Amino acid sequence: METRPASRKAIAWLALVFALGVALGVLGTYVVTTRVFAHGPDENNPAAQRAQNRATMAREVDLTADQQKQVDAILDSVLARYNAIHQTVQPQYDQARQDGRAQIRQLLTPEQQPKFDDFLKRLDDERKAREAAAGGH
Numbered sequence: 634m635e636t637r638p639a640s641r642k643a644i645a646w647l648a649l650v651f652a653l654g655v656a657l658g659v660l661g662t663y664v665v666t667t668r669v670f671a672h673g674p675d676e677n678n679p680a681a682q683r684a685q686n687r688a689t690m691a692r693e694v695d696l697t698a699d700q701q702k703q704v705d706a707i708l709d710s711v712l713a714r715y716n717a718i719h720q721t722v723q724p725q726y727d728q729a730r731q732d733g734r735a736q737i738r739q740l741l742t743p744e745q746q747p748k749f750d751d752f753l754k755r756l757d758d759e760r761k762a763r764e765a766a767a768g769g770h
Contacts, residue, residue, distance in 0.1 A: 679767040683708075 687708065691701045734753065741749055 683712075 687701075687705065690696070690704070696704060738746060738749065
């Protein structure tokens, strides 16, 4: 049985579509597994990152259960010290932020100032959310 040119063309197109589907499936699987699943803890969740780092260290260093408890206590103590240091310098950061904002406001027209205020509110809300996720910095 002889195949007509139109049938061969249709078979070629079908094979091409099938091959492209397979290629896109492979590419999609690669992207999901390397970009989504391989990242580990949520980058916006410092507590999850710390927990993941502690678990990785315990596994890689082969800590005993007792050592892991002691290391956790040390890391908690260091984190508390970091938070205390942050609290002592926070007023300086706040003042620098307010000074910069005041200088920018002087450059703005009356029409721009409400837009700037909305922009700052979004920034402040995002900063507060990050600080809350980080444990209250």
